[in-house]
Amino acid sequence: MTIALTTTSRRSFLGHSYNLVGVVASLVILAWTLIAIFAPYIIPHPIGDIVDDDYFGPMRQGLWLGSDYLGRDMLSRVLMGARYTVGISLAAVSIACFSGVVLGMIAAVTGGWLDTCLSRFLDAMNSIPSKLFGLVVVAAVGSSIPVLILTLAVIYIPGAYRFARALAVNINTMDFMTVARVRGESTLYLIGSEILPNIIRPVLADFGLRFVFIVLLLSGLSFLGLGLQPPLADWGALVRENIGGLPFAAPAVIVPSLAIASLTISVNLLIDNLPQKIRDRDA
Amino acid sequence: MTSGVLNLVLKRLGISAITLLIVLFAVFFATSMLPGDTASILLGQAATPEAVAGLREAMHLNDPAILRFLRWLVGLLHGDLGTSYANEMPVAALIGGRLVNTMKLAGITALLSVPLALTLGITAAMLRGSVYDRTVTVLSIGVISVPEFMVATLAVLLFAVYLRWLPALSSVNEAHSLTDLVRIYAMPVITLTFVISAQMIRMTRAAVIETLSTPYVEMALLKGASRSRMVLRHALPNALGPIVNAIALSLSYLVGGVIIVETIFNYPGIAKLMVDAVATRDLPLIQSCAMIFCLGYLLLITAADIVAIMSNPRLR
Numbered sequence: 001m002t003i004a005l006t007t008t009s010r011r012s013f014l015g016h017s018y019n020l021v022g023v024v025a026s027l028v029i030l031a032w033t034l035i036a037i038f039a040p041y042i043i044p045h046p047i048g049d050i051v052d053d054d055y056f057g058p059m060r061q062g063l064w065l066g067s068d069y070l071g072r073d074m075l076s077r078v079l080m081g082a083r084y085t086v087g088i089s090l091a092a093v094s095i096a097c098f099s100g101v102v103l104g105m106i107a108a109v110t111g112g113w114l115d116t117c118l119s120r121f122l123d124a125m126n127s128i129p130s131k132l133f134g135l136v137v138v139a140a141v142g143s144s145i146p147v148l149i150l151t152l153a154v155i156y157i158p159g160a161y162r163f164a165r166a167l168a169v170n171i172n173t174m175d176f177m178t179v180a181r182v183r184g185e186s187t188l189y190l191i192g193s194e195i196l197p198n199i200i201r202p203v204l205a206d207f208g209l210r211f212v213f214i215v216l217l218l219s220g221l222s223f224l225g226l227g228l229q230p231p232l233a234d235w236g237a238l239v240r241e242n243i244g245g246l247p248f249a250a251p252a253v254i255v256p257s258l259a260i261a262s263l264t265i266s267v268n269l270l271i272d273n274l275p276q277k278i279r280d281r282d283a
Numbered sequence: 284m285t286s287g288v289l290n291l292v293l294k295r296l297g298i299s300a301i302t303l304l305i306v307l308f309a310v311f312f313a314t315s316m317l318p319g320d321t322a323s324i325l326l327g328q329a330a331t332p333e334a335v336a337g338l339r340e341a342m343h344l345n346d347p348a349i350l351r352f353l354r355w356l357v358g359l360l361h362g363d364l365g366t367s368y369a370n371e372m373p374v375a376a377l378i379g380g381r382l383v384n385t386m387k388l389a390g391i392t393a394l395l396s397v398p399l400a401l402t403l404g405i406t407a408a409m410l411r412g413s414v415y416d417r418t419v420t421v422l423s424i425g426v427i428s429v430p431e432f433m434v435a436t437l438a439v440l441l442f443a444v445y446l447r448w449l450p451a452l453s454s455v456n457e458a459h460s461l462t463d464l465v466r467i468y469a470m471p472v473i474t475l476t477f478v479i480s481a482q483m484i485r486m487t488r489a490a491v492i493e494t495l496s497t498p499y500v501e502m503a504l505l506k507g508a509s510r511s512r513m514v515l516r517h518a519l520p521n522a523l524g525p526i527v528n529a530i531a532l533s534l535s536y537l538v539g540g541v542i543i544v545e546t547i548f549n550y551p552g553i554a555k556l557m558v559d560a561v562a563t564r565d566l567p568l569i570q571s572c573a574m575i576f577c578l579g580y581l582l583l584i585t586a587a588d589i590v591a592i593m594s595n596p597r598l599r
Contacts, residue, residue, distance in 0.1 A: 131539040257436060261429045
């Protein structure tokens with residue numbers, strides 16, 4: 001990420017040519033995004049319908065990914081699960097990064113007691129293990145989609161704040177910031193027009209990393225039975241409800257796990273390959 | 284050590300103390316929000332309103348939250364963790380044995396994963412860019428990118444289903460011999476070791492690579508020192524601070540990992556106790572468990588920061 005900082009050109013990521021790993025990773029991400037959007041139109045069977053006489057059925061024609069513990073079509077359930085896993089995580093990471101980055105920039109520009117109080121408080125929040133926080137809050141106020149999104153967002157605001165503040169503090173010492181201050185610009189202008197354009201790349205990379213953390217935490221909570229409640233099921237919940245198929249190595253328990261892994265590994269690989277390209281071009 | 288370092292360390296400890304207070308406060312209030320009235324849950328469906336009101340009075344549930352928080356805090360200082368709502372036992376007695384079990388699990392994992400991760404991390408950094416390095420890097424990214432429960436499921440699939448070496452569940456009470464003990468701890472420890480080591484390998488590798496790119500290591504290379512001498516004598520002593528920092532930070536991931544692993548393998552530790560307590564809305568128990576986890580986590584990240592301060596030669 002420090003590499004991205006040193007480049008000052010404003011060309012977008014899309015203007016670069018990716019290497020093979022980056023292309024494959026972005027294709028996987030694109031595929032899951034499209035599936036998340038169009039899932040209700042492409043599923044072969046309604047997700048609640050029992051279509052197989054046998055439970056934990058193997059992969060075969062018509063039931064491409066086998067059946068789950070009740071004999072429901074696994075392919076349909078995984079495709080619909082993408083909706084919840086990707087949707088909830090994306091909503092949560094957007095809230096977390098937007099709030100964290102805005103607060104971080106304000107703290108860096110304003111300084112003084114606001115900066116100290118905010119940093120202390122958010123550092124303390126950061127000292128609560130994320131899974132524990134999720135466990136306690138979700139148990140306290142029940143588990144619905146809005147609660148999950150907000151909880152996940154709150155857990156990752158401190159990290160986004162810390163990251164953005166550290167970057168913004170560096171920019172804040174630049175001459176053009178002093179000039180802008182002397183011109184008498186408002187805080188809103190300072191953070192929106194002077195700081196944000198200079199930190200946007202590392203912030204976007206951070207957005208991707210935090211998305212991965214949130215997908216993992218959401219899956220973990222759902223796996224513990226504290227995330228999405230039946231009849232809704234995201235990928236973590238799919239693993240949980242089909243865990244009984246593990247001794248038979250049923251596809252019902254393996255496929256949702258692979259779905260999570262394909263998404264998170266792709267995002268990680270894409271991010272790893274972005275700054276590399278920028279460095280190569282500058283060299 | 285000069286007073287500068289001492290000041291920084293004391294300041295860091297002070298910050299940790301304040302953080303601990305904020306965290307305790309947050310845990311207390313989060314658990315106070317648990318749905319349902321504890322008194323009516325305890326007395327069951329047939330309770331008269333008078334009985335519920337009486338119990339609420341006796342349990343001080345009508346007092347303002349801040350008063351209950353202070354009372355809880357004073358109790359903590361006296362070593363009194365309160366009484367479990369669910370089965371009337373002192374929380375300390377419930378937690379005691381479970382905590383020992385969890386510490387054993389964490390201890391064995393640390394003993395295994397620290398040497399393993401350091402070896403892999405340092406050798407990967409030495410052979411940077413080789414096939415070996417790339418394999419280690421890709422594998423550790425892979426493990427970091429998937430949820431802990433998936434590592435656990437894969438481990439069960441491999442060792443218990445296909446190879447049939449180990450049982451999928453563990454119960455500590457049935458340990459009679461060393462073989463039993465190994466069979467019980469193997470699955471949870473393997474899973475946790477994977478999760479912790481992956482983090483540690485990445486951080487160790489990064490720390491050593493950073494040191495290897497310093498001018499004095501280049502100097503060692505130019506005067507003709509062998510590769511292993513260059514790493515072991517010149518780079519490693521200076522990378523020690525960041526590496527210990529990485530170890531402490533990675534071990535703090537145990538806190539999250541242990542919650543999943545104990546639930547999957549039905550291991551009778553404190554995380555399982557807490558997940559069960561959430562189901563029965565046992566406030567004192569949840570508070571105490573959450574507090575122990577936060578305390579452990581805070582200790583580890585504070586230790587990581589202090590090592591980072593002490594190992595910075597500019598401050599000595």
